[in-house]
Amino acid sequence: MSSIENVSRRRFLTGGVIAAGALVLGVRYYHKLSSCDKLPHDTNADHATLHPSVYLGIDPDGTVWIVASRSEMGTTSRTTLPLVVADELDADWKRVKIEQAIGDSRYGDQNTDGSHSIRSFYDAMRVAGATARFMLIQAAAKEWGVPPAGCETDLHVVVHRSTNRKAGYGELASAAAKFPVPRKEELKLKPKSAWRYIGKGEVSYDLEALVTGKAIYGMDARADGMVYASVERPPVLGGKVKSYDDKEPLKVAGVSQTIPIDPFQQAPGFQPLGGVAVIADNTWAAFQGRKKLNISWDNGPNETYNSDSYKNELRATSHNPCKVVRNIGDADAEFAKGGKILEADYYVPLLAHAAMEPLVALAEFKDGKATLWAPTQNPQGAQDIVAKELGIPKEDVICHVTLLGGGFGRKSKPDYVAEAAVLSKKMGRPVKVVWTREDDVKFDYYNAVASMYMKAAVGANGKPTAWLQRSVFPPIPSIFDVNAVYGDPAHLQQGWTDIPYDLPNLRVENGPAKAHVRIGWLRSVANIYHAFGIQCFTDELAHAAGRDPLDYLLDLIGQPRTIDFKGVEYPNYGASMEAYPWDTGRLRHVTELVAEKSGWGKRKHGKGTGVGIAAHKSFLTYVATVVEVEVNDQGEVRVPRVDTALDAGLVVNPEATRAQFEGAAVFGTSVVRSGEITATKGVIDQSNFQDYPVARINEVPNQTNVYIVDSDAPPAGVGEPGVPPFIAAFCNAIFAATGKRVRDLPITKLGLS
Amino acid sequence: MFDEAYPVHAFVARNETIQLMVNGEKQLFSGEPEMPLLWYLRDILGLTGSKFGCGVGLCGACTVHINGQATRSCVTAMRDTAGKEVTTVEGLEKNGLHPVQKAWMQINVPQCGYCQVGQIMQAAALLNSKKNPPDHEIDEAMSGNICRCGTYQRIRAAIKAAAGEMA
Numbered sequence: 056m057s058s059i060e061n062v063s064r065r066r067f068l069t070g071g072v073i074a075a076g077a078l079v080l081g082v083r084y085y086h087k088l089s090s091c092d093k094l095p096h097d098t099n100a101d102h103a104t105l106h107p108s109v110y111l112g113i114d115p116d117g118t119v120w121i122v123a124s125r126s127e128m129g130t131t132s133r134t135t136l137p138l139v140v141a142d143e144l145d146a147d148w149k150r151v152k153i154e155q156a157i158g159d160s161r162y163g164d165q166n167t168d169g170s171h172s173i174r175s176f177y178d179a180m181r182v183a184g185a186t187a188r189f190m191l192i193q194a195a196a197k198e199w200g201v202p203p204a205g206c207e208t209d210l211h212v213v214v215h216r217s218t219n220r221k222a223g224y225g226e227l228a229s230a231a232a233k234f235p236v237p238r239k240e241e242l243k244l245k246p247k248s249a250w251r252y253i254g255k256g257e258v259s260y261d262l263e264a265l266v267t268g269k270a271i272y273g274m275d276a277r278a279d280g281m282v283y284a285s286v287e288r289p290p291v292l293g294g295k296v297k298s299y300d301d302k303e304p305l306k307v308a309g310v311s312q313t314i315p316i317d318p319f320q321q322a323p324g325f326q327p328l329g330g331v332a333v334i335a336d337n338t339w340a341a342f343q344g345r346k347k348l349n350i351s352w353d354n355g356p357n358e359t360y361n362s363d364s365y366k367n368e369l370r371a372t373s374h375n376p377c378k379v380v381r382n383i384g385d386a387d388a389e390f391a392k393g394g395k396i397l398e399a400d401y402y403v404p405l406l407a408h409a410a411m412e413p414l415v416a417l418a419e420f421k422d423g424k425a426t427l428w429a430p431t432q433n434p435q436g437a438q439d440i441v442a443k444e445l446g447i448p449k450e451d452v453i454c455h456v457t458l459l460g461g462g463f464g465r466k467s468k469p470d471y472v473a474e475a476a477v478l479s480k481k482m483g484r485p486v487k488v489v490w491t492r493e494d495d496v497k498f499d500y501y502n503a504v505a506s507m508y509m510k511a512a513v514g515a516n517g518k519p520t521a522w523l524q525r526s527v528f529p530p531i532p533s534i535f536d537v538n539a540v541y542g543d544p545a546h547l548q549q550g551w552t553d554i555p556y557d558l559p560n561l562r563v564e565n566g567p568a569k570a571h572v573r574i575g576w577l578r579s580v581a582n583i584y585h586a587f588g589i590q591c592f593t594d595e596l597a598h599a600a601g602r603d604p605l606d607y608l609l610d611l612i613g614q615p616r617t618i619d620f621k622g623v624e625y626p627n628y629g630a631s632m633e634a635y636p637w638d639t640g641r642l643r644h645v646t647e648l649v650a651e652k653s654g655w656g657k658r659k660h661g662k663g664t665g666v667g668i669a670a671h672k673s674f675l676t677y678v679a680t681v682v683e684v685e686v687n688d689q690g691e692v693r694v695p696r697v698d699t700a701l702d703a704g705l706v707v708n709p710e711a712t713r714a715q716f717e718g719a720a721v722f723g724t725s726v727v728r729s730g731e732i733t734a735t736k737g738v739i740d741q742s743n744f745q746d747y748p749v750a751r752i753n754e755v756p757n758q759t760n761v762y763i764v765d766s767d768a769p770p771a772g773v774g775e776p777g778v779p780p781f782i783a784a785f786c787n788a789i790f791a792a793t794g795k796r797v798r799d800l801p802i803t804k805l806g807l808s
Numbered sequence: 809m810f811d812e813a814y815p816v817h818a819f820v821a822r823n824e825t826i827q828l829m830v831n832g833e834k835q836l837f838s839g840e841p842e843m844p845l846l847w848y849l850r851d852i853l854g855l856t857g858s859k860f861g862c863g864v865g866l867c868g869a870c871t872v873h874i875n876g877q878a879t880r881s882c883v884t885a886m887r888d889t890a891g892k893e894v895t896t897v898e899g900l901e902k903n904g905l906h907p908v909q910k911a912w913m914q915i916n917v918p919q920c921g922y923c924q925v926g927q928i929m930q931a932a933a934l935l936n937s938k939k940n941p942p943d944h945e946i947d948e949a950m951s952g953n954i955c956r957c958g959t960y961q962r963i964r965a966a967i968k969a970a971a972g973e974m975a
Contacts, residue, residue, distance in 0.1 A: 129920030265921030268857020268897035275856035339847035460922025721958025744866040
């Protein structure tokens with residue numbers, strides 16, 4: 056086995072003990088590759104003296120190893136989930152060492168998407184901690200000859216108060232390991248009053264490593280004998296190499312060879328796109344050589360795709376009856392009565408992820424097995440596609456997960472990892488594939504372009520008597536089945552079939568759209584365009600009725616009730632409807648809360664200024680946001696203030712949650728100001744930050760205030776739910792300030808910047 | 809002084825050895841003089857703190873100091889580093905943490921963290937040239953550094969905290 060070269064680790068080891076995150080990550084890589092006596096999937100937790108769970112181990116020196124099985128891309132889940140283990144264990148956080156899991160089904164689902172790390176693993180983390188605590192108490196009780204019921208735990212110790220005895224977790228670890236692992240039913244979880252960390256939170260375990268440059272991302276992974284690859288991919292989805300000439304690339308100093316990569320079969324899925332790889336002994340040489348490739352392409356049928364005409368097709372589809380996905384009453388009968396009718400079209404273009412770390416992966420194929428190092432949200436998915444591409448069993452694919460320099464959903468799709476593996480197999484040595492920013496923008500799995508047609512008949516008080524909404528967008532399943540054209544329930548539920556308004560007549564429809572680029576999950580996904588359509592149309596109706604947008608919104612949300620989804624295919628983000636019912640009272644509460652906190656209706660707004668409001672539930676979290684804007688005579692938009700209130704049930708880490716909602720306002724700012732991917736003859740027009748700009752410090756909200764509702768409801772998501780209502784509230788504020796209604800994003804189309 | 813020992817060359821011919829200082833250590837480079845400093849630091853010296861984000865000087869993830877000035881290493885050719893002093897995050901502070909790094913921790917700035925080294929190098933250079941920059945000067949100095957996670961509000965707060973510390 057080879058050893059990984061890890062300069063950062065060496066530097067760290069001479070640098071002190073504070074940057075523990077970098078240490079653990081470094082040690083793990085080093086350890087895994089340099090030692091042959093342990094299986095590659097082993098963790099330090101596995102080899103700890105007390106090891107009652109795959110997530111946890113305790114050494115005799117009192118070190119508590121906690122395995123982070125979810126990927127860390129900035130949401131702090133790598134810290135927050137171990138914090139739950141530590142709380143239930145009554146462990147001293149300073150004595151906890153976190154180690155990152157490889158892809159392995161024994162940890163359950165590892166695809167870090169859908170804002171569900173805490174929701175899906177909160178209970179498992181508590182059980183892991185409680186199990187170890189139970190066994191430590193058993194060991195101490197036996198040692199002291201007292202009943203376990205008389206023992207309790209304090210910080211990293213078991214105590215028996217009546218005899219004034221105590222023993223540390225480290226010294227008890229060996230004896231505790233002799234007891235059987237208790238069943239879940241035997242465990243007694245700590246009451247809320249005894250929580251040390253849950254609800255209080257903690258900064259990232261990796262914080263110091265992050266500010267000192269010692270943190271290891273995928274871009275920083277190295278292996279002995281490694282070469283670098285840069286891939287020229289088919290400019291049109293589904294295109295193939297007809298022929299190519301590599302004479303010029305091979306003249307570039309450092310370039311050793313070129314290797315063709317096969318195009319994907321049938322639907323793209325997570326397969327490599329194909330093309331030609333240029334191999335070199337450093338990244339820059341690979342980039343330079345690639346520029347000199349001369350490739351003749353067969354572009355295939357997607358060559359006819361132009362985003363301008365495609366937009367018109369989507370809109371035309373949305374103007375005709377489509378598939379009904381939810382219905383209440385008879386909207387058409389109400390429309391036929393000939394009262395006041397309002398209609399509007401909304402449009403959101405394709406969006407790219409543009410995480411700061413471009414895609415990158417390192418793979419080593421050796422002796423029939425593949426070892427991967429990748430900044431992936433989805434290590435098991437990487438194992439699957441690599442096994443398939445290389446024709447080896449999944450168990451022979453080891454996927455190490457580095458830190459991720461942002462993910463936003465792009466890194467849950469492991470096509471880039473498969474590229475590295477395919478190349479390593481062909482070369483018989485470790486290969487690191489480095490995507491340029493241009494690759495990252497041009498070969499994304501884009502958030503779907505979507506057209507929404509909205510129609511309402513309104514009564515005397517301006518309240519809708521009938522409501523019709525149609526969305527048309529190329530669906531994500533099209534990456535697996537090129538004939539998939541309708542929205543699937545998992546994405547129609549995202550702010551569309553679950554429109555929370557109390558309406559007598561409602562029809563929700565979805566129309567077909569064929570994909571010509573890869574469509575994929577991007578932070579908040581379909582909620583982005585659905586919330587934009589519904590929440591901005593609501594604002595239009597309020598203004599048309601001459602009513603205050605807040606009062607009008609609350610009127611539509613109606614009285615607190617649980618939405619009945621009878622007859623609707625509603626997956627509820629994979630959660631049970633019993634544990635996570637759709638409670639309009641909670642949406643109403645965050646709306647009222649944000650109105651109060653933002654001083655809605657109380658602050659004066661002069662010329663060119665205004666506020667907008669929107670409320671939206673996604674990923675089981677209720678959010679309402681108020682955005683204040685200033686627009687000058689040149690059409691330049693500033694955002695002095697954002698207020699956002701959220702009810703995510705139990706919040707384990709409020710500090711990290713605030714950060715997610717601050718970040719959501721920035722992510723949403725990019726969508727509103729400049730987010731647009733277009734295509735001409737099947738080729739993506741944008742390439743880098745000059746033509747796909749994302750928000751900079753001088754363009755973002757000056758102040759984002761986050762209000763977290765204190766709740767004992769089960770935990771929901773926090774990574775994504777902040778984005779959709781921010782976008783809609785921002786656009787509603789622009790209307791309040793300028794009288795210009797934003798129906799097509801981004802706002803550059805209205806002459807605003 | 810480094811400059812006296814190794815005078816700056818206006819032009820470095822191909823294969824001519826380039827001498828430069830990186831974090832106080834003399835380095836010799838005899839490769840392709842057009843290679844950007846970023847890839848020399850990352851692939852050849854193994855200093856991976858400076859990040860690749862865009863390759864064209866638009867995002868600031870690769871920011872280092874050259875003779876004390878914040879510079880995008882992804883668009884700085886090795887030929888232009890001859891005789892210069894390069895400081896990366898690995899050499900920002902010899903003892904412990906730089907005040908800007910401390911402020912970044914105190915305000916809990918990073919999310920994914922990938923851009924933060926570039927942000928910190930940019931902020932450190934700003935505070936070296938200006939003791940207490942007002943908001944608009946912070947925005948101006950930092951507007952070349954993108955953070956996709958959206959930590960800007962905290963970046964601004966951390967720069968103010970660091971400014972207070974360094975004053």
